[in-house]
Amino acid sequence: MERPPLGPAGIVVDLAAIRANTRLLRATAGVSLIAVVKADGYGHGMVESALAAQSGGAEWLATATIEEALALRAAGVEGPVLCWITTPTSDYAAAADAGIDVSAYSGEELDEMAAALQGRAEPARIQLKVDTGLSRGGAPRAAWDELFTRAQQGESAGLWRVSGIWSHFACADEPGHPANDRQERAFRDALALAEERGLRPELRHLANSAAAILRPSARFDAVRCGIALYGLDPAPGEATGIGLEPAMTVTAPLLMVKDLAPGDGVSYGHRWVAEQPTTVGLVPVGYGDGIPRHASRPGAPDAAATVGIDGKPRPIRGTVCMDQVVVDLEGDRPPVGSEVVVLGPPSAGGPTAQDWAEACGTINYEIVTRIGGRMSRRYVDSETGADA
Numbered sequence: 001m002e003r004p005p006l007g008p009a010g011i012v013v014d015l016a017a018i019r020a021n022t023r024l025l026r027a028t029a030g031v032s033l034i035a036v037v038k039a040d041g042y043g044h045g046m047v048e049s050a051l052a053a054q055s056g057g058a059e060w061l062a063t064a065t066i067e068e069a070l071a072l073r074a075a076g077v078e079g080p081v082l083c084w085i086t087t088p089t090s091d092y093a094a095a096a097d098a099g100i101d102v103s104a105y106s107g108e109e110l111d112e113m114a115a116a117l118q119g120r121a122e123p124a125r126i127q128l129k130v131d132t133g134l135s136r137g138g139a140p141r142a143a144w145d146e147l148f149t150r151a152q153q154g155e156s157a158g159l160w161r162v163s164g165i166w167s168h169f170a171c172a173d174e175p176g177h178p179a180n181d182r183q184e185r186a187f188r189d190a191l192a193l194a195e196e197r198g199l200r201p202e203l204r205h206l207a208n209s210a211a212a213i214l215r216p217s218a219r220f221d222a223v224r225c226g227i228a229l230y231g232l233d234p235a236p237g238e239a240t241g242i243g244l245e246p247a248m249t250v251t252a253p254l255l256m257v258k259d260l261a262p263g264d265g266v267s268y269g270h271r272w273v274a275e276q277p278t279t280v281g282l283v284p285v286g287y288g289d290g291i292p293r294h295a296s297r298p299g300a301p302d303a304a305a306t307v308g309i310d311g312k313p314r315p316i317r318g319t320v321c322m323d324q325v326v327v328d329l330e331g332d333r334p335p336v337g338s339e340v341v342v343l344g345p346p347s348a349g350g351p352t353a354q355d356w357a358e359a360c361g362t363i364n365y366e367i368v369t370r371i372g373g374r375m376s377r378r379y380v381d382s383e384t385g386a387d388a
């Protein structure tokens with residue numbers, strides 16, 4: 001019998017899905033879209049995701065770090081880019097040269113920027129981040145006045161132009177959470193104070209994916225969408241079914257099929273033991289590829305993470321290893337070389353990132369962002385048929 005060729009496990013990203021999701025979000029929000037491509041585009045590839053989002057109508061791109069933003073430029077990506085994580089060693093002059101908007105959180109940071117930007121012919125572009133209740137980055141309310149006053153002084157001195165003021169929600173995925181109203185009110189207070197201090201930012205933004213979809217009052221001049229661009233629901237269970245398409249599919253070949261007798265233990269620690277004659281299959285993906293070891297849930301076989309083979313869910317048995325997992329074929333004997341859908345859109349016949357998240361007690365963001373490791377990533381375009 002001829003065996004089908006066995007390729008290694010790999011990631012396929014459909015750029016048409018990112019483009020379509022971008023169009024949908026842009027149309028839903030009705031304001032500028034800032035496409036968030038940090039952390040290698042949530043595991044989908046930063047540069048390719050950025051270009052796909054731009055071709056779907058995203059006016060802006062955003063990354064966490066200056067280094068990520070500079071990497072976009074080094075790859076030839078043009079257009080407005082915002083970033084928000086800096087350190088005292090950040091190269092503010094390089095960011096300014098590359099036309100990147102850097103976010104400032106404090107007066108000290110403005111001092112560092114001023115020192116780095118002294119003597120430049122053109123003003124840099126900066127955005128101010130205010131903390132409205134996430135208690136993470138950004139100036140706390142008590143420091144808003146100082147941040148705005150010093151930012152305005154730097155603007156008057158020609159060091160920079162304050163192009164934006166922004167903040168970030170803590171509970172946007174729970175639309176009924178009282179923190180959302182409080183944060184939006186606080187953000188409006190910040191904008192009013194900034195105006196009193198003489199700032200006229202063109203880009204005021206607060207909403208992430210969940211708020212962009214669920215909270216029209218928070219859209220302001222732009223929304224910052226990450227997870228929804230990649231087609232995953234930012235607020236599972238909150239009826240955000242606007243027709244997003246998951247862009248990532250992970251597949252692997254079935255490497256081996258074997259029979260176990262009652263009492264045979266599976267994988268490290270024998271944390272799963274066959275109670276009856278069982279057929280299992282070997283799939284070459286593991287935590288070295290970003291498959292969470294948390295998917296090994298001894299004692300909770302009904303909640304086990306699954307992969308899809310022939311469109312059927314096949315539960316993972318025993319501990320997820322670095323390079324492989326063992327799955328229960330439940331009496332079937334699919335041929336070696338069969339395609340295993342490790343993760344993908346529902347139409348792919350395997351689990352979704354959301355299914356993995358629920359099996360592992362995490363969120364879909366973490367599942368796709370950690371996928372990678374040694375797996376290769378391939379890009380396709382289901383709209384044009386291109387296979388890059």
Ligand SMILES: *Cc1c(COP(=O)(O)O)cnc(C)c1O
Nearest residue numbers: 036168208209210224225226227
């Ligand atoms: C990651 C991030 C986003 C994107 O959030 P999503 O929920 O993925 O849309 C927006 N703003 C900030 C500050 C972020 O860190």
